[in-house]
Amino acid sequence: MNGILPIQDVLPDEYRKIKDQLRKRDLMFIDQLIVNNSTLFTWEQLNNTLNFTSKGKVPKWWIKLENILIDNYNERSIKQEFIRDYKENSFNTRFLYILNIDRRRSYWIVTRKRKKSTNFFYTIFGKLINDSFSYPNKKCNIIHYIQQNTNDTNIHLIQCNNKNCNSGTWNSSKLHCEITISKSKSLKIDGKILKDNQTWIIKQPIALCDQILQSLVTSNSENSLKDIRIDDTVNRIFLIKNYLHMNEEYIEQLIIIYNQLKDLDINDIIVYTDGSLNRYTDQDNNLHIE
16 A cells, blocks of 8 residues: 555654554554544544454554644544645445345445535435335435434434424335435445444544545536547546546556556457456457456
8 A cells, every 4th residue: 555654654663563463454654544634533443444343452552643643632633744635545335336235234324415505515324225225226215314413533323303304305104204315426334333222323433424425426427427538548547537436546556557558559358357467368369367
């Protein structure tokens, strides 16, 4: 992984002792610990995004790192001297990429909706109504949940019981508030989601959702892709950069691959993306990667 600020530069005295712990979690850069260029994960949130357990004591090196980086502990905002243009931390899944669902499971969704007669977008959480999901359909329905104000940076949700909710429609037979959402502007929430009485707690900061949602609501939807001409190199690179919602590292790799293939001047190509690097050309001059 590429990054801007190595953890070793911030914890030079501790690094030799903790490098094995960092390597276990594939941590090398402060970039991996920061959300939206300004917010530091909690230890629990970080382990959630890395799919590690956070049981046991919080490590001393993490506490020291917090003391060095954090400016406001309530908001977990970092000091001005450590603010950089860090690479985007991507964790949740674009809902548009979900092809099938297990209808026995619960899926939590976060999206943005435009306030009527304005250009203001606001964040909405909900639980997917599984029967409303169909891959060909661009929209589906969720049960509306409302974010609560709390003293920590996790996301706390309770179900909306407002029959006159401005965001959704009351279902009198199911006794819940429903909202129709666009898949292209939504994320499936990944990681730990716990229930505490009537409250659901998502173990991640709202900023982790906001940074991706902002790019989704300000970009053209997938429906407009058919109108894009990609006759030349400039347009093809434009398509990769602006319409493939992936992190910058993947986009850079795609552009490199495209330029390499363009230079080979091959009209037809079959590519296998299983992660290996063996490449050969068959008798029909098709390039294979397997």
